[in-house]
Amino acid sequence: MIFKSKLLNDEEVRRALTRIAHEIIEKNKGVDKLCLVGIHTRGITLARRLGKLIEQFEGQAIPMGILDITLYRDDLTEIGLQPRVRETRIPFDLNGKAVVLVDDVLYTGRTARAALDALIDLGRPSRIYLAVLVDRGHRELPIRADFVGKNLPTAKSEVVKVKTQEDDGEDAVELWEMEDA
Amino acid sequence: MSQSATPTFPKHLLDFRDWNRTQVESLLETAQMMQEVLSRPVKKVPALTGFTVATVFFEPSTRTRISFELAARRMSADVVSFAGATSSTTKGETYKDTLRTLDQMGIDAYILRVDAAGVCHQAFGWLQKPIINAGDGWRAHPTQALLDAFTLREKLGSLEGKKIAIVGDILHSRVARSNVELLPMLGAQVVACGPATLLPRSLPGAALTTDLREALTEADAVMVLRLQKERMDKGLLPSLPEYIAGYQITEERLGWAKPQAPLLHPGPMNRDVELEGTLADTPRSLVERQVANGQAVRMAVLYHLLVGKKS
Numbered sequence: 158m159i160f161k162s163k164l165l166n167d168e169e170v171r172r173a174l175t176r177i178a179h180e181i182i183e184k185n186k187g188v189d190k191l192c193l194v195g196i197h198t199r200g201i202t203l204a205r206r207l208g209k210l211i212e213q214f215e216g217q218a219i220p221m222g223i224l225d226i227t228l229y230r231d232d233l234t235e236i237g238l239q240p241r242v243r244e245t246r247i248p249f250d251l252n253g254k255a256v257v258l259v260d261d262v263l264y265t266g267r268t269a270r271a272a273l274d275a276l277i278d279l280g281r282p283s284r285i286y287l288a289v290l291v292d293r294g295h296r297e298l299p300i301r302a303d304f305v306g307k308n309l310p311t312a313k314s315e316v317v318k319v320k321t322q323e324d325d326g327e328d329a330v331e332l333w334e335m336e337d338a
Numbered sequence: 339m340s341q342s343a344t345p346t347f348p349k350h351l352l353d354f355r356d357w358n359r360t361q362v363e364s365l366l367e368t369a370q371m372m373q374e375v376l377s378r379p380v381k382k383v384p385a386l387t388g389f390t391v392a393t394v395f396f397e398p399s400t401r402t403r404i405s406f407e408l409a410a411r412r413m414s415a416d417v418v419s420f421a422g423a424t425s426s427t428t429k430g431e432t433y434k435d436t437l438r439t440l441d442q443m444g445i446d447a448y449i450l451r452v453d454a455a456g457v458c459h460q461a462f463g464w465l466q467k468p469i470i471n472a473g474d475g476w477r478a479h480p481t482q483a484l485l486d487a488f489t490l491r492e493k494l495g496s497l498e499g500k501k502i503a504i505v506g507d508i509l510h511s512r513v514a515r516s517n518v519e520l521l522p523m524l525g526a527q528v529v530a531c532g533p534a535t536l537l538p539r540s541l542p543g544a545a546l547t548t549d550l551r552e553a554l555t556e557a558d559a560v561m562v563l564r565l566q567k568e569r570m571d572k573g574l575l576p577s578l579p580e581y582i583a584g585y586q587i588t589e590e591r592l593g594w595a596k597p598q599a600p601l602l603h604p605g606p607m608n609r610d611v612e613l614e615g616t617l618a619d620t621p622r623s624l625v626e627r628q629v630a631n632g633q634a635v636r637m638a639v640l641y642h643l644l645v646g647k648k649s
Contacts (some may be wrong), residue, residue: 225374225482227371228375228383228384228385228413229383229384229385233385234643234644234645237363239367240368240369240370240371240385240641241371242371242375244374245374245378247379255567269649274384278380278382279379279380
């Protein structure tokens, strides 16, 4: 892949997350019954960040879970991947909770669909929101995010990479071009 | 999400002749991941939604059949069970006709147990669908060997250079044959030990010995096989007490192996026959772990034989 440009730097990522945290609090009118569930891998990091920010603003910690959606993908039989199943851990009762599902990039919507199925298998939340750092378009399913850090129109031949301090040593959103596109 | 390309797998698991180390290791890696699914509060994922799996058992079984059925159900496959004893085979229907009849009902994969070696291979020719051998005569029981290898790796780490002793009725054991195919592929040295009448003349992949001390000395793990008491009627053993005196795994004899070498048994066990009854309940025994791992291994087998094939 060929690097094209840096779309968000660390300061812009921080600002986007801060805004999303405020929006989550405002939309919920507080944080009672609120919880965050991050989708592997960057979604978990971003959910932890949002959790810290919300706690900082509201003075109240909110429950945090992690979700693996690998075996919920609807394209498994077509791509025949070696599955990379990671831990799913929701250490609280989902029933009646307002869940904010967190992922790094919203693209076709298939990951979000799989995450909804996985979540609903584990309980019955009162409602589910979707928060993403980047919405790059090209939806294949009628899914939209409730909280978006940045809308970034992209071509299908491009790849959006979200980097985080915790996982990659820096906060950034980068645009890459697939070489064989 | 980072996902690696999976190696191409054979469309069946009849034995390990068509499998290589990369494929087996990839499958065991998937089994590791399936364990994570089994540790979740809801032990079910939709990976095999839309597939129908048949367990076709012409021989009785408890743990293998239930383990396969649960494995398929944990991944949301539909499962039908067929038991030879209550089927049209009692009226003279052949294996081929029975399987072809089932095939008209839209089965996607067959888990087959038969008393005759070779039927699973034939079934693959008749049906051209994924066939998993759940035991054919004395010849092979590959998922048992996979779960044994998985359990050994869990306990010992890599099997590279490890000495595994298999003790008991080697001659009639499909479990031993499959382990002797698989464990050397993963780098282990296998020593098969039993009375001369219960040892084959040769077993490629394993050293053969009638000397239990030789087999157990420096062994990294000891796998005990069920003594099939019906062999007694065929004059293959002088007497049960003599077998026990020569080959029963006791705490003292287990001491010949490396310290803490684990003890495995594919079940069902004859306590106080092939092994000292209480040994199976000690921390060195992996018998229950083998059963638990069986489900994850079979989930991985079903996943790799079915996923990627639908389209």
